Structures are given as C-alpha cells and as structure tokens.
Amino acid sequence: MADLSSFKITQRWPAANPDVIQLYSLPTPNGIKVSAMLEETGLAYEPHLVNFSNNDQLTPEFLSLNPNNKIPAIIDPNGPDGKPLALFESGAILFYLAEKSGKFLPQDGAGRYETLQWVMFQMGGPGPMFGQVGFFVKFAGKHIVDPRPRQRYLDEARRLLGVIEGRLNGRDYMMGSDYTIADIALWPWLRTINGFYGAGELVGIKGFPRVLDYVKRCEERPASIKAVNIPARG
Numbered sequence: 034m035a036d037l038s039s040f041k042i043t044q045r046w047p048a049a050n051p052d053v054i055q056l057y058s059l060p061t062p063n064g065i066k067v068s069a070m071l072e073e074t075g076l077a078y079e080p081h082l083v084n085f086s087n088n089d090q091l092t093p094e095f096l097s098l099n100p101n102n103k104i105p106a107i108i109d110p111n112g113p114d115g116k117p118l119a120l121f122e123s124g125a126i127l128f129y130l131a132e133k134s135g136k137f138l139p140q141d142g143a144g145r146y147e148t149l150q151w152v153m154f155q156m157g158g159p160g161p162m163f164g165q166v167g168f169f170v171k172f173a174g175k176h177i178v179d180p181r182p183r184q185r186y187l188d189e190a191r192r193l194l195g196v197i198e199g200r201l202n203g204r205d206y207m208m209g210s211d212y213t214i215a216d217i218a219l220w221p222w223l224r225t226i227n228g229f230y231g232a233g234e235l236v237g238i239k240g241f242p243r244v245l246d247y248v249k250r251c252e253e254r255p256a257s258i259k260a261v262n263i264p265a266r267g
Contacts, residue, residue, distance in 0.1 A: 035110035072256035
C-alpha cells in the first residue's frame with residue numbers, strides 16, 4: 034500500500050485507498066474537467082470534496098498541495114518512475130492523465146500539439162473570460178453601476194464563442210471526429226455561461242448553433258453525466 038503520509042493534505046482528507054489517484058476538487062467548470070477525464074479514462078481514483086463554503090481551499094493542508102488555493106489538484110501514488118506525484122492546474126492535470134492513460138491526446142506530433150493549442154486556448158480565453166462574465170452577471174459585480182466592465186467581458190465572451198463556432202464548422206469535436214482533452218477542457222465552461230451564470234441571452238448564445246450542439250454532445254457522454262456531480266457536494 035502506498036504511503037502518502039508525507040503529503041500534509043492527507044491529514045485533512047485521509048485516503049481510504051492510497052493506491053489510487055487522490056482527487057481534491059469541487060464540481061465547478063475546472064473541477065469537472067478532471068473528474069470527466071478520470072471517468073473517461075477509467076483510471077482508479079478517490080474524490081475528496083474541497084468545500085468553498087468552508088474555505089477548505091485556504092486551509093494549510095490544501096495550500097500545501099496547491100499554494101494558489103484553486104481546485105482541482107491530485108496526488109498520483111504511482112507517478113513517473115513509480116514515485117508519488119502531486120499536481121495542480123487543470124490543464125496540466127489533463128495533459129498528465131492523457132499521457133498516463135494513453136487516451137484523448139493524439140499520438141502523432143502535429144495532432145498532439147494542435148490539441149494542446151486548444152487546451153491553452155481554453156485556459157487563457159473561455160475560462161477566465163467566462164468567469165468574469167459570471168462575476169458581473171451573477172455575483173458581486175452585478176451591483177457595479179458602471180456598465181463598461183460587464184460589457185467588456187460580454188463582448189469578449191461573444192468573440193470567443195465565435196472562434197469556437199468557426200472551429201466546429203465540419204467538426205463534431207475541436208479536433209474533428211475524435212474527443213480529446215481539448216473538449217474535456219472546454220465544454221464545462223461552455224455549459225456554465227448558458228447555464229449557471231445565466232448569461233446565454235446576453236452573449237447571444239442562440240447565434241452559435243454549432244456551439245450549442247457541441248455542448249449537448251459532450252454533456253451526454255456517460256462520463257460527463259457522472260462528472261458534473263464529482264465530488265458530491267453533500
């Protein structure tokens with residue numbers, strides 16, 4: 034049995050099975066990415082809820098794993114060279130799990146880098162920009178009187194949706210017919226802007242029919258259906 038006692042986070046979230054990947058997360062868009070990837074690959078894992086309502090992400094135990102206090106994070110007891118590996122940042126985790134499982138990342142060089150390009154697109158574009166839309170439409174930012182900040186992010190979200198709409202012309206997924214980590218990175222954010230954030234009408238989501246069909250296609254995958262509730266919020 035693997036010994037994870039050197040990882041302080043296990044003091045707060047003990048591992049029932051330390052021989053499998055330990056996932057510390059919450060089913061937000063970034064959290065769903067990694068839950069979906071784990072479900073898709075079939076890799077054994079154990080989820081632990083990081084409850085924002087309790088500020089779990091700010092505890093010394095969580096910060097010992099991710100000093101940036103963001104979910105998700107993982108510990109793989111069977112990392113490279115058979116040694117435990119701790120990772121944070123959802124994009125890095127997706128890449129790692131793709132390499133570990135040999136799934137959802139093309140093996141040819143060109144396809145591999147093109148896929149990573151779209152993962153980086155999500156990390157730098159729809160993720161933070163859609164998050165700002167959520168802040169100004171649903172959360173504290175909605176009380177700001179000046180309309181310019183909100184409009185800035187709505188316009189940028191609309192522009193990014195146009196990029197995705199164009200990419201999906203003639204494609205089922207971002208890389209064509211194959212589902213990859215580029216899709217796993219992207220669809221949880223796309224579903225949020227039109228769902229939880231309630232900003233679909235504001236960004237003109239009906240003007241992006243390929244995006245809407247794509248999100249539905251991704252959401253209906255069995256792994257996706259499970260992932261949106263992993264870890265269970267309790």
